Amino acid sequence: MTEADRILVGVDGSRGSRAALRWALRYADRAGGEITALIASGIPAMIDIAMPMPGEGAAEHAAAVLRQVVAETRASADDGRHVRRLVVEDHGAPALLAEAASADLLVVGHRGRGGFAGALLGSVAQHCVRHAPCPVVVVRDALSS
Template sequence: MSRIVVGVDGSPGSRAALRWALRYAEQSGSQVTALIACGLPPLIDMVLPATEDDVAAQAARELRETVDETTALLGTRIPVECRVARDHATRALLEAAQDADLLVVGHRGHGGFVEALLGSVSQHCVHHAPCTVVVVRR
């Protein structure tokens, strides 16, 4: 059975990518892993209001809500493995794609320049992923 990894960050682009991945999985019988990355940037002499565990827990809630809303919207029963990676999105997606057949990302997630054709994460994945990459526009 083939495996699809889809990057989710709650943005409209990532929600479109999740919808695409679920529809594709229905047609192909693939397994779906939805991944959210929540790496904290290294900060020097700065106190954060939340711990790394708090950030990971919030990311897990965001991911679960996004997956639940999207599967309900599509009316699909495709099981989705939800994975939280405590790393930068690019590194986390490329690592998760090592044993995947397909990596699905939105054309732009949170952040970046609105005018950009591709976001930095999706662009990096296109050039460095070990499997086929689908970039979904919303």
């Protein structure tokens, strides 16, 4: 990667997304590049039925979660690298895929949900792997394995 490469990381506050951000920070430290951490403020879709978007305050809440996750993860990684924060008022997978159109790498966490819950809720990581216009790295949180 070069200094101009763009690394997009999906963040939702989960341990998996924190692990993805830690991975991206380490990768960017070694390979270079700019990191954008994206959080979606839409309610996840269930079984192809889009849920209504949350009311007022959802974007502000998402921005606060994103600020906290980025700050805590950078501090725990002892990394002073700038991380651009982006709040998108959409569902997770569509928001990540739209932004990935201008990214060189997409990094997402894996929550470890499987079986019926995984089938019912769908998987943002799986959807991104199948449809992203750039390479995708799925990071497992060591504690959820």
